[in-house]
Amino acid sequence: MSNAQFLKISGGAALKGKVRTQGSKNAALPVMAAALLLGDGEKLTCTNVPLLRDTETLVALLCALGMDVRFEDGTATVARRGDLVCEMPASLVQKMRASSILLGPLLAQTGRAVMPLPGGCAIGARPIDLHLKGLAKMGASIELSHGAVYASARKLRGCRIYLDFPSVGATENLVMAAVLADGETTIENAAREPEITNLVQALQAMGAEVCYKKDNAGVIQVNGRAELVSGRVQIIPDRIASCTYLLAGVITNGEVTVTDVQPQHFDSLLAKLEEADVSYERQENSVTVYPSRGRLKKLSVKTMPYPGFPTDVQPQLMAALCLAKGTSVIKESIFESRFQHVAELRKMGAAIEIQGNTAVINGVPALYGASVQGTDLRAGAALVLAGLAAEGETRVYGLHHILRGYENFDRALQGLGAEVSIAEDDEGSF
Known part of the structure; x- marks a missing residue:
């Protein structure tokens, strides 16, 4: 256009x-990104996915990383087929700030992730400091160089993370990363948006052990596991x-x-x-x-x-x-x-x-x-x-x-x- x-x-x-x-853009993007956590040969089926520029960009990103994506009549099927690429293409990342939600699951799955600093709407800095701080606490080595984030970790470790601000993107990234980490992760002052709940539902459908603590909706607990399996989820309105x-x-x-x-x-x-x-x-x-x-x-x-x-x-x-x-x-x-x-x-x-x-x-x-x-x-x-x-x-x-x-x-x-x-x-x- x-x-x-x-x-x-x-x-x-x-x-x-x-x-x-329509289906929620802000829910569909992280849910589809969560498919990076799947074991080889497994797939995630998402219904009520809106056909938007941002969902098209995410599909292109997932395909560039080695995932197989089929999109038809509001249903997206994202499948894992072999090894993943750990570096995101700058040309796609710069189209959409929400590209940052791929960092956590890609790092957790491959042990390494390279993400050019994302683009998107010009509404402010929207730093990803909270994302990086949380991943570092889980044992990741983080380096910012030449306009990109370089993250690596042999294996992420579960821990307690307190977010200084209930950032939606940071919550999504850290929850997804924690799913494949060793041990238990507790995220406090987590974002409470309905889109986060939809992501938790998707992860649960894929076999992840993740939930909100009943006495506090702002606390999410995750018990890490080796890999996720096929699942199905409906994207919220x-x-x-x-x-x-x-x-x-x-x-x-x-x-x-x-x-x-x-x-x-x-x-x-x-x-x-x-x-x-x-x-x-x-x-x-x-x-x-x-x-x-x-x-x-x-x-x-x-x-x-x-x-x-x-x-x-x-x-x-x-x-x-x-x-x-x-x-x-x-x-x-x-x-x-x-x-x-x-x-x-x-x-x-x-x-x-x-x-x-x-x-x-x-x-x-x-x-x-x-x-x-x-x-x-x-x-x-x-x-x-x-x-x-x-x-x-x-x-x-x-x-x-x-x-x-x-x-x-x-x-x-x-x-x-x-x-x-x-x-x-x-x-x-x-």
């Missing part, structure tokens, strides 16, 4: 209808995509039902919608938002690790709050550079001030179409939502970022009545 492609949006229509939530479609309904004052979801995974958003005076109905596997009588009420939001308000929904909520009545405040506590969409929203008439890691949003009566640039996945989604509500035509560039995380995004929005289409700039640039 050319980076000159954009999403063309004719805004102003209230969205209405149903949209099915994508809570971030669910939130995005619900907010598309909210910002256009429409009636949108998101189906095949697990509403408990985004309770934090539903609580904020209620606070903003949005009418919604929650069923066991679906949520519907309804048109409001007036403008949204102002909100105060702080992003936090799960079960707090997710940083991955902050840009989309900000777009909706641009049209709220009064002054809203969003404090970003996870990533230091996650306000890059603010300048683009201002082009559309939003009144937003940045004070350090806090955004102050003064609600305006209307937004107006403009040509804007999505600098990362969720920023791009936020600009699409703003375009859906704006008067006139909006062009959202950086479409390749959006397609990293949303499956058939344009068609899903079209199904809700949005006037959107993918187009390409004749001049070849934004």
Whole structure:
């Protein structure tokens, strides 16, 4: 796809209808990576896997490392066939920061792993210090040289690891590494996101001895074993995509039902919608938002690790709050550079001030179409939502970022009545 492609949006229509939530990108990637832990000849079957740029990149990475991957109709089968390659190709790693989740399982399986420092969304440093610190405590030798991580260990050893921050990526890496380590590993202050639980389920399906301690969901215990066997797991619904479609309904004052979801995974958003005076109905596997009588009420939001308000929904909520009545405040506590969409929203008439890691949003009566640039996945989604509500035509560039995380995004929005289409700039640039 050319980076000159954009999403063309004719805004102003209230969205209405149903949209099915895709499988979770943030769950599918580590679960598929866990297949590196399989014994020779074994396979992991994953259902409800979304077809995205990021899943395509991971499939290419796994194949480059020596795995056999088949992907058809939302089912990915990842099989171990012989010896693995221990060095990840820089050309693929640089496409996706989540490439770092391969480090732990690859090191545990082969005793050596070389990973060029990963790329992806420009939303902050996202250091992998916690990943490396935990692996070193398990006995790995870690060296940073020429823009790559060189890790080696004859055999990882189980130990107690306390994470200074409940990092999702570090938790995933260390849990997977611990599965093949000698002895017992306890990870304290572990991330509690539903995607971590899905990974634990996948590892259990492959015969790993891993579980949350019953008295503390932030503590994971792993008893290492020699190898894993074939298993099957279903990828959970994508809570971030669910939130995005619900907010598309909210910002256009429409009636949108998101189906095949697990509403408990985004309770934090539903609580904020209620606070903003949005009418919604929650069923066991679906949520519907309804048109409001007036403008949204102002909100105060702080992003936090799960079960707090997710940083991955902050840009989309900000777009909706641009049209709220009064002054809203969003404090970003996870990533230091996650306000890059603010300048683009201002082009559309939003009144937003940045004070350090806090955004102050003064609600305006209307937004107006403009040509804007999505600098990362969720920023791009936020600009699409703003375009859906704006008067006139909006062009959202950086479409390749959006397609990293949303499956058939344009068609899903079209199904809700949005006037959107993918187009390409004749001049070849934004």
